[in-house]
Amino acid sequence: MSVWSEMPMGPPDPILGLTDAFNKDTDPRKVSLGVGAYRGDDGKPFVLNSVRKAEKLVLDKSLNHEYAGIAGVPEFTKLSLAFAYGKDSPALKENRVAGVQTLSGTGACRVMGELLARFRGKGSAIYVPNPTWGNHIPIMQNAGLEVKKYRYFNPETVGLDFEGLLSDVQAAADESVFLLHACAHNPTGIDPTQDQWAELSKLMKTKRHTAFFDCAYQGFASGDAEHDAWAIRRFVADGHCIALAQSFAKNFGLYGERIGALSVVCNDQEEAARVGSQLKIVIRPMYSNPPVYGARLVTEILSDDALSKEWSGECKAMADRIMAMRSGLRGHLEGLKSTRSWEHITDQIGMFCYTGLTQEEVLKIREDSHIYFTNDGRISMAGLTTSNVEYVAESIFAVTG
Ligand SMILES: Cc1ncc(COP(=O)(O)O)c(CNOCC(=O)O)c1O
Numbered sequence: 001m002s003v004w005s006e007m008p009m010g011p012p013d014p015i016l017g018l019t020d021a022f023n024k025d026t027d028p029r030k031v032s033l034g035v036g037a038y039r040g041d042d043g044k045p046f047v048l049n050s051v052r053k054a055e056k057l058v059l060d061k062s063l064n065h066e067y068a069g070i071a072g073v074p075e076f077t078k079l080s081l082a083f084a085y086g087k088d089s090p091a092l093k094e095n096r097v098a099g100v101q102t103l104s105g106t107g108a109c110r111v112m113g114e115l116l117a118r119f120r121g122k123g124s125a126i127y128v129p130n131p132t133w134g135n136h137i138p139i140m141q142n143a144g145l146e147v148k149k150y151r152y153f154n155p156e157t158v159g160l161d162f163e164g165l166l167s168d169v170q171a172a173a174d175e176s177v178f179l180l181h182a183c184a185h186n187p188t189g190i191d192p193t194q195d196q197w198a199e200l201s202k203l204m205k206t207k208r209h210t211a212f213f214d215c216a217y218q219g220f221a222s223g224d225a226e227h228d229a230w231a232i233r234r235f236v237a238d239g240h241c242i243a244l245a246q247s248f249a250k251n252f253g254l255y256g257e258r259i260g261a262l263s264v265v266c267n268d269q270e271e272a273a274r275v276g277s278q279l280k281i282v283i284r285p286m287y288s289n290p291p292v293y294g295a296r297l298v299t300e301i302l303s304d305d306a307l308s309k310e311w312s313g314e315c316k317a318m319a320d321r322i323m324a325m326r327s328g329l330r331g332h333l334e335g336l337k338s339t340r341s342w343e344h345i346t347d348q349i350g351m352f353c354y355t356g357l358t359q360e361e362v363l364k365i366r367e368d369s370h371i372y373f374t375n376d377g378r379i380s381m382a383g384l385t386t387s388n389v390e391y392v393a394e395s396i397f398a399v400t401g
Pocket residue numbers: 015034035036037103104105106107133181186214215216246247248249255260
């Protein structure tokens with residue numbers, strides 16, 4: 001008998017477990033539409049040329065492998081915040097934004113969860129959209145917060161339930177914390193319009209709520225990084241002291257480098273210094289300090305105008321390919337004279353399409369056609385290619401009519 005003997009087998013992760021099942025499937029027609037990672041039209045992972053150039057630049061510098069500080073590579077964090085808030089952000093110019101490098105977006109969310117539990121109390125609430133990225137819930141629960149849901153998705157219209165969202169924001173106790181997806185909502189692909197963001201900002205100000213933006217797709221949603229940061233910059237301009245999680249996994253294709261950032265807009269420089277010190281106190285005993293390589297790559301790109309421009313073009317190309325697959329999938333389904341409306345496929349934005357398929361339909365498509373996507377009907381659009389999009393449409397049509 002050992003301390004490990006009684007340990008039960010845990011359930012597979014709903015998203016990553018799907019990839020394992022796909023890998024085991026031997027049917028040649030199989031298609032993986034599960035994990036939210038970009039693939040080219042060849043179905044393979046895509047390394048951006050701008051990243052390849054950054055790799056060479058970093059290599060040529062023969063840098064050492066010393067620890068980064070607890071807060072990470074300072075130049076990376078500075079560039080990351082300017083990327084999100086804008087080069088001319090008054091908040092950045094006034095040095096009132098506390099920022100740290102984190103283990104990608106997941107790490108940023110967890111550090112924020114821990115900070116909130118520490119200063120608002122274990123069991124204090126955080127509101128997340130219903131539905132949200134599956135991992136948000138265990139991240140925040142494990143950090144010691146109570147996860148509450150606010151209405152977000154309307155199954156009837158397969159669109160945003162903005163009235164429901166507003167009334168839940170109104171009904172929450174004053175000074176609540178709301179997690180908001182900055183762009184390309186995961187899993188629905190449905191974002192508020194700019195007018196709706198503006199209205200939400202006003203209401204959250206009245207209620208003195210704190211907005212915690214999770215931004216994992218800046219540039220990848222619309223193809224324009226400035227456009228995708230609109231909500232973040234509007235809230236800051238409206239005077240919100242927001243928190244912001246950033247991920248460079250998807251938009252820079254740096255998934256496995258675990259590069260991201262967490263920042264908090266404060267009232268002044270002195271407050272930012274205090275918040276920064278508390279962020280470091282959370283990080284130090286969690287993982288001490290972050291890996292340097294991803295930070296160096298992003299720094300090379302964001303600090304060089306030519307490389308930034310090249311990156312921007314490549315990120316737009318990724319977004320454009322996804323949009324082409326949206327039109328393709330919708331077009332084929334309509335061409336098959338499907339009885340359902342599939343407009344939402346092209347109305348939605350970013351990595352995912354929330355199809356509105358039931359779990360039963362998803363499992364039948366998986367069974368009959370060896371097409372893998374999550375039980376909630378979410379399709380990772382980057383898994384579609386010009387050679388499989390028709391097959392996927394036919395397989396969906398076979399089940400939905
Ligand atoms: C909203 C959101 N926040 C944060 C993250 C964190 O990603 P990372 O930790 O890789 O930066 C992700 C990445 N999602 O993962 C892909 C999937 O849902 O299949 C995300 O979607």
